[in-house]
Amino acid sequence: MPAFTTTEWAILFLVLLLGWLLGLISRSGKKWRRLYESERDARAEEQREHEVALSAANARIAELERGRVAPAAAGAPLAGTATSTPDTLDLTHDDLTRIRGIGRSGERRLNAEGIYRYSDLVALTPAQEASLEHKLGADDGYIEQEQWREQAALLDAGRQDEHRARFG
Incomplete structure (x- = not known):
């Protein structure tokens, strides 16, 4: 090499x-x-x-x-029922999770039952309330105990500050 x-x-x-x-x-x-x-x-x-x-x-x-x-x-005019139907549904809905006691899954279950707006909760009769509690698997009196109708009425009226002060 x-x-x-x-x-x-x-x-x-x-x-x-x-x-x-x-x-x-x-x-x-x-x-x-x-x-x-x-x-x-x-x-x-x-x-x-x-x-x-x-x-x-x-x-x-x-x-x-x-x-x-x-x-x-x-x-x-929209039908004056407690729940929205496909005929009266306007494709918008309120944020039901702002109500104490309703989470994302609760909102989905309420939507499945035809409840999309605060006014739908406000318009519930006691019989519809009991039926809804049964369908959601909640204890009897849960909706009244958590004051869903009162909270929904405040939020529907646009009184978010008062709702926040009373319900957190």
Whole structure:
């Protein structure tokens, strides 16, 4: 094996390094460019799909809002029942969790029973109250004990400060 000087080793190393770099550049430049362009195109297509889905959802929301506002604008009175029905439901609801004793799961169960607004709770008769307690699995007298109707009346009237002072 021939003996190399330090300068020859340095030159040999530089030539090998230069060859390796040229090989990488000449062989893989197009490959990485193609991969980048395909990834960029896929991302652009995904963004277009999201924009189409978003515009369709916004159009559906606008359609539902127009349908909700039309009966109210016509002056059609809502039925005076204690619970909302699909015919009288205006797709908005009050935050029933503001009432002490009602959490998120309780609100979902009340919604399943057709109670969406504070006025629905205020309008409950004692018989409906007892039936609701039974359906919710609550103890007898729980609604009266937690004063749901009183709390709902305050919140329905927009007296949040008084509600906060009395019920926390």
